[in-house]
Each structure stands twice: as C-alpha cells, then as structure tokens.
Amino acid sequence: MEAIREVDPEGSISLVAEEAFPSYSRPMISERLSLEADHAKIAYRQGDYWKAQRVDAYLGRRAVKLDFEARAAELDDGSRLGFERLLLATGGRSIVPRMEGVEKRGFFTFTRLSDAEVLSEAVEAARSVVVVGGGLIGVGVAEALVKRGLQVTIVELKERLLSLLLDAEASRIMEDAIRAAGVLIITGRSAQRVLGREGDEATVGGVALDNGAQFSCDLVVVAIGVMPRTELVAGTPVKTRRGILVDRYMETSVPGVYAAGDVAEAFDFIQGDDRVLALWPVAHLQGRIAGYNMASYRREYPGGTAMSALSYFAVPVISVGLTQPEKPEGYEFLVRRGPGPRDYGKLVLRDGRIVGLILVGAIERAGLYFALMKERVDVSGLKERLLSDEFGLASFPEALRGKLMG
C-alpha cells in the first residue's frame, strides 16, 4: 500500500481484512502475550493510518469470492468491490494437528492477535501449559508464558528444538537456555490427545503423547506452523502449489492479480527455486514489490530466503539461508566456538559462496555475511578469516567495498 502511494497518490485503494484490528505487527503477538506490548506498541503504523493514506478499509470483513471475469470481489455481507488490480495477501492459517480433544476449552493456536488475546486471558487462571511445536513460534510462545509465570512444557516431534533454523550444536545452546528458565523440553515425541479435566471433559486437563506418557496441564497451545490461505483462489485460474505462485513481479498466473506474504510462493535466491517463506521481512519486501508493480512502476523482486533473528530466553540468534543441506557433499562448513559458552558461529559455503549462516550469542556482524550472501561474493580466499574477530568490511573485496561505501 505504501509502495502504491509512493507511485500513485491518487488512485483509489480498498482494503479488506478479516481481522478488525488496525494494522499490527504479527511477530509481536508474543510480546502481547507476555504483556510487554500493549495495543499501542503492537500497532505497526500510528494513528488513523488507513484514513491518512486514503484507503477505504473494510476491517472485520471477509472476501468470500473472486470474480476474475468481472474483476470484482464479493464480501461476506454480499456487497461487491470492483478492482483493476488485486493483491492477495491472505497470509497463513495455523495448522491444527489431527488429534482428539482440540475442541476443548483451553486449547489454542497462535497466529493472530486475537489468538494472543484470548490466550492471554486464559493465562490468568492457569498454572501450566503444554506447547506443541518447538519451532520459532513455539519457542516464542513458551518464553512469553514463562514470563507470565506458567510452568511450561514444550513437545517437539523432531529430535531437537528450532531444527529448521539451527544445527545440532546451536539447538543445544538454545535448549540449555530454555531449560535454565525452567521449561521442560520433550523432543522426538508427538502429542496425540488433548485430555479433559476430571469431572469436566470439555476443559483441557492434560496431554497424552504417542508413547503413552501423560502430562497434566491447564492449557495447550499448538504452534506447528502455518499453511498458506489459498482457499479464495481454489478452482480459479490462479495457480497454486503450496502457496500462490508468483513471478518476479509478484504477479500470479492471472494478469493484474498479485500475491505477497505468507500466502505467496516466491523466488528464494539461495535455494534457486520458489517457496513459501512465512517471515515478516520477506513479506514486507514482497508487499512493497507487489505495490510498485500494481501501480505500474516495474520493479523486480530480488528474491528472499529463510531469515530469522531471534532473541528468546536472552540468547540472540540469527539464521539465514541454507543452514543444513540435506546432503553435505559439495558444501563446506566453517565453525567458530566461543569466546563465551553461548557464542557459536557457522557458515555454509557452496562453490566458494556463503549460502547459510548461523550465529548464536555474538551476532552483531551478521549483516556483513548477509551482504556477502546476497551479493554472491566468492569468499574462497577469505575462508580462514571469515569467522575471526579481525574479519570485517575492510576485508571485503575492493570492488564490493567501493559499491557499499559509495
């Protein structure tokens, strides 16, 4: 929307959003849950933003049908909105595992602000919680609930936490920090049933794992990922795979129809293919690119890649790109340990170029490696020094230095 307005201050823009809140920072719903952020702080833009941008905002309303022939969207109240260009930014929906008892009171997912608000209220009367899923969201929820004073158990299907972002060594550093905060971590197990309470089957009383073990708890939060919400384009000419397929201009297979964010399947410059990356900075960039192109200012999406910066349980972590190739052949791994017990660094190289990065603890130079990744710089000659204290911008090849420093 901001990108459209940069190019086109005049054209009419309508926004239809199912959530009735003003625009907010989705990653910050953990801060809402921990009570570190209120509504004012979680607001992504200040004031009466949509009005200031001259956007007709239909908040709390849902588009139910798209008519690409007539170029119109039908809303849940039966009204129709015409369009010349359309952006699909419908995001993702929490994946709910197939297990018994998910309808019980005290069972939650965690994707929207409203999820955080109802969970936050339930926390008031709770003492213990089982978090199903030990990825980015699960660990974030766990931290927030520790801050709220709950006894937290994390159940993760894989052998270790944050397994998509981190290698075994980095996972271990995080797990140690999480355990030190009093969290019980159970890995290699799945939750199979949500149990009821004694005398109150409709309310959560515990969780049963696949090995038969049972844990009593007052709340269950499931955070095992999100699925792109493609239902609006099901059965339409808009092509989908996991998400909605887009080209480098964020345009879908239907001309004039764009997609961006957690619903889009777009170019990954490290993996070299298209994939869904449900990450805020990626979504933001895609949205801007889509906006420019919708306003007929042609700009190409440079591509994104998996990129996460975390600060859970007081351990700074940055993970970018391909951190754990399926087969190690053809890859080189540079590792640095220390100076502190929680400092760890790893670079993954392919054909002399950095394709993956993990930093734990000392993270302040992460952007330099990210720049080398994006620029696809051959770092073969720098390998010995890449992770040393001495390595910095002054070590960059002269041409890149010149380009960066202007």
Add this chain to the structure above:
Amino acid sequence: MKRIYPLEERCMGCGLCEVYCTQEHSQTKDLVKAFRREYPRPFSRVRVERDRPVSFAVQCRQCEDAPCVLACLSGAMYVDEWTGLVSHDAARCIGCWTCIMVCAYGAVRINPQTGKAVAKCDLCPELKVPACVANCPNEALTLQEATA
C-alpha cells in the same frame, strides 16, 4: 540529506572517531568522566574497520530504502519525516535483532546499556558537524550531501 563518507586512503585507523562518538553520546560529555564514572557506560556508534593496510570508519550509511527500516518487526526503525534520517525509537524496539541481520555495514548494534534495544548513528543532532567528522585528525571523514 547528508551522509558521512570515509576516505579509506586517509584513515590511519587511530580510533579517535570511536572515542569522540562515545563522548558525544555520554551523559557528561566529558571523556574522562564518561569512561570512568558513568554507568551505564556510554558506547560508540561508529566503528573503525581494520584489515591492514586497509582501514576506514563506518557508521550508519543512511541507506535509501533502508533494509533495517523495511525489515523492522515493530516499526521502531523509521525514516524521520523532518530530518530524512534513518532513526530509531528505543521505546518501540523489541530487540528482535532483525535490523542487525540485514545491515550490510554492521552499523546497528545491540545497545550494551540495556541489551534490549538497538542503537545506531544519529549524526549527532546537537552538533553542527558530527563528533567523529569534526575530530578526525587526518580529515578521513567528511559530511556531504548523499550522492546516491
């Protein structure tokens, strides 16, 4: 909009820019007091990059389409409407470190005083010429209109 440019061939790597930056961002603005008596201890927003014989000072480059602003999760990193500077609102910052991840210059750092928010060059709003530029003994830092 102005930007600080380092002159690589002039930089001796002495680190005085870091010293004066630290002083300017201290409470007392007195070097000795700042280093010895202030708590939390003040810190520098500029860093001398050294890989002999190359050295130059780096602070926020005031990027156009600044990646830190675009990637910021909370909206704490923003372009100030009046000054045009890439600015940071510590009260809104949640310390997620996404800006650190995307800054090619390593110019955003974890605020060592709080550990909960980031800090960066602010071009010394109280001075006509930023402290690092004014005090560089070999004129290796210049303040100029941004060229790109």
